[in-house]
Amino acid sequence: MKLNDWLNNEIPNIAKSLEDINKNYFFIEKTIGFAGKETIYKILHNFRSALFPGVYDKYPIDETRVNIIIGNKLRTSALDLRDLIEKVLINKSSVKDNLHTINTDCKIRAGEIVIQLINKFPEIRKKIQTDIQASYNGDPAAISTEEILLSYPSVEAISIHRIAHELYNLGVPIIPRIMSEYAHQLTGIDIHPGASIGEYFFIDHGTGVVIGETCTIGKNVKIYQGVTLGAKSFPLDEQGNPIKGVKRHPDIEDNVVIYAGATILGGDTKIGHNSMIGGNIWLTRSVPPYSKVYNSQPSPKIKNEH
Template sequence: MSEDFYEQIFNKQQRLEAVPSNKEITRWALQVIHLLYPEQTGKVFADVAALKAEFTLLENELHHMMEVTKGCGDCDNKQRADRFFKGLPELFRVLNTDIQAIFTGDPAAQSEFEVVRTYPGFLAISLYRLAHSLYIDHVPLIPRILTEYAHSKTGIDIHPAAEIGEYFYIDHGTGIVIGESAVIGNHVKLYQGITLGALSVDKSMANTKRHPTVEDHVVIYSGATILGGETIIGNNSLIGGNVWLTKSVPPYSRVYHTPSHRTINSDEV
């Protein structure tokens, strides 16, 4: 390889030297979640002052990460970090509605502690909500790193720009994809293998509504695929497993996939 190639790679490394790794960014986010939910780690603090100091340390870390990830030049990253942490009480309240939805909706859940400690759906939702809070304040890069980490850990892929209401329940979750412009209402329940995607993928469609809207009190069963920015699933609807939808359905709909199959009796074998 030529010296010019080595020089090109070296110069790129110098430009990236100050940018924290994905591991450092996700560590920061997980620490925020662990402070909100000590059930995940069992870590306790000696007093309120020590807890407050930990939050302050994480706010300073966020400010630093914003500074070095090359966001907009005229943004006040100190103010943005302050806004994020001032918004934590509301984020915590909404996350508690998600815990309640999972606990009351899953017969297998023995306690809210179990939901917080073990459920991959709650981990994915937690990181999404944290990432979304940063995303809507125009923080670059960090939100996507967080939701991609959740994707790698849980198999649940939620774009940080998606808009998701309260009491959100993901059951099992593996293989769920929720696209950038998807809108999900309150009290929505999703099973594994669901796609809320775009009808087509083209760069010219960036910044358009490409993904579906799911209204309040909707249940979508495993394997369903719902596509298109104009597709609306009306409130209180039930979408059965393996359904393929590219058109809207009105409120209180019941949509089922009807497979064709034949059972072979033992005397035919």
């Protein structure tokens, strides 16, 4: 059969099969109506452009118009985000007998959430500045805070996280996770939007870092590449499914340093303040403040062939 004939005769059947399969696994009308990933990326771009004028823009901006540019980006993205939040709230609603009331309530709630989020932007901006300063203080290779803002994956990831975390705390489904996974794609740093992170946070190098949903991190914490702050195991219900909403990830107190490759697991694990966790440590129990945790020093053999 020639390709053109096959396209005309068979593509409609394959398209129908795919449509039917998708309907068995999720509400296709919801995802078509949502169509949100690229919009969320655009919203994040505009929000971070408002937080850091000129950094994420394609062309230099006029210094005399900074206030107008920030305002326009916030207005445009606020409306886009309101529409997306409204859709995910409607999709989440389990009451179907009064769709008009549901739609109206979700629209109002979506608007309230956007107002609460953007009201926090000055606070978010100040927090990210502490992260930039922590990066400068914690990396002797850093030449300036401008270099850090423009090039460090840690700042890229934490700037997205601090926005996503606010939406997560406001009860917005789906959207914060899409934001966090976007940061993961960009940087190799995987921070769940539920994780609570204090000021002056720095991830040096960054690649391969994982921070779980119920993790709490205090102020002035520094971690290196390949660190996992994860869960030991998942409690299961009677059907063998993971129980949601329980504390699964560790707590890291203030002024802690965690070196490369360390794995710290468990919701009842707490790393006391002013502690140092050495590289490649596997830790599933708490340590008190001012602790140093490290493996026994290996004894490498050096053979001289000459």
